[in-house]
Amino acid sequence: MAYSEKVIDHYNNPRNVGSFKKDDDGVGTGIVGAPECGDVMKLQIKVENETIVDAKFKTFGCGSAIASSSLATEWLKGKSVEEAQKIKNTDIVEELNLPPVKIHCSVLAEDAIKAALGDYQKKADEKNPKVEEAAASS
């Protein structure tokens, strides 16, 4: 199968490979996929003041999966948490010119983004008890 130039570029020069400490403040981690399926993506975001200031990934999967997650980290950086929720797998398909058999790679990347955002939110909620509750008790 011939890959698009953008996929090849992300494969050869993956952006933002690496890891944050999961327990650090403002870090959200999403791990999706399974080794048996041939794809596992780990995507992490670092949030300050509701803005994603940094993102990192590690991916076990084909070239398209690597490219999808690499692209996702690029797109996440600088976005607000709310904006990040709007990233769709179809955007990734379009940008990387993925063929139909590789669409699941982009779906996995969207799932990873959602999982990382969800993890960040959960940690933030645990740390700062619900605003309404806080307001009610004062």
Add this chain to the structure above:
Amino acid sequence: MKLPIYLDNHSTTPCDPRVVEVMLPYFTEKFGNSASRNHSFGWEVEEGVEQARKQIAHLIGADAKEIIFTSGATESDNLALQGIVAMYREKGDHIITSSTEHRAVIDTAKYLEKKGVTVTFLPVDKAGMVSPDDVRNAITDKTILISVMLANNEIGTINPIAEIGKVAKEKGIIFHCDATQGVGKIPVNVQEMGIDLMSFSAHKIYGPKGIGALYVRRRAPRVRLEPMIYGGGHERGMRSGTLPVPLIVGFGKAAELCEQEMATESARMAKMRDRLQEGIMGAMEEVYLNGHPTERLPGNLNISFAYVEGEALLMGVKEIALSSGSACTSATLEPSYVLRALGVGSDLAHSSIRFGLGRFNTDEEIEYTIDRMLKAVTHLREMSPLYEMAKEGIDLKNVQWAAH
């Protein structure tokens, strides 16, 4: 050294220039129909065909009359299975084969299952070998055919064909062997191995694509087949159709060259393969050999690189032509059924790479490949979350994965 490097010789091989040379006159000057009995155009090409039949028969210890030309090993496999079932259906309706056969056998067997035939797919051991005892135990009074491959196309494991042939003979059951990957690479003798029907093709042995053969035993026992293609009654009535003479002549020459060069070539191939294996496996942790450590085709090497996905790895060494058992390289999105049959986990099946060495590979290419593989695997492991987790001491088997 020229790039790209071809290391996918189980898939197909280039035509040897010496083969092409003998084929060429048969396209233009010697263009006759070998079935034309009334003029010299027919006679001269018939001579070419019969010469090729002898060369091919000699390579496998058969008589020239026992070679039936087909379009390739897939057709030969189909003809063997379907032809035997159609001919001997009244005697019984059970066939025995193995779970790591080529798709041409497996899918034909499954088609026959739909037609009411009972099929036993024998398991293989961890090295991919079929046990002759399992064959014996699977035989019933309804068994009409045993079909076991000589050497596997993915892992190169060589089955104990002579022993299975002996079991078949003892029980008086016809024995078909798909020998596509083994013929021309390792010694094959249909007498010594007790084979009654054998499929193989030219393009795996440096001959042209589009031509194959089915060996059909003529005596002790005389095997009969119901044809799949009817017409002019060519090939003892088992396979009608005008013979593709240039391809047949090339097939013959290819067989002759393999026979002449087998001893030196297989030794050279095994030496290169062993160097490739050692160069990769000796330099890297968590790489696993798939298949049999010794009973293996000399040009075959199949390795799983843990924590790295096969297709991504192929992409990292795209100037080297290789094949992977990863689902991503197949249309079905399932990883290699051959590796799964050996008990290799899906994760490692996704991580497998097949190296297929051939006549035109050089030591220099092997050294280059070792270097490129080590670099590509390292690059991918650095970005693998599984490798990171394993390094942290997490047992990946105990992780709750969100399967998709």
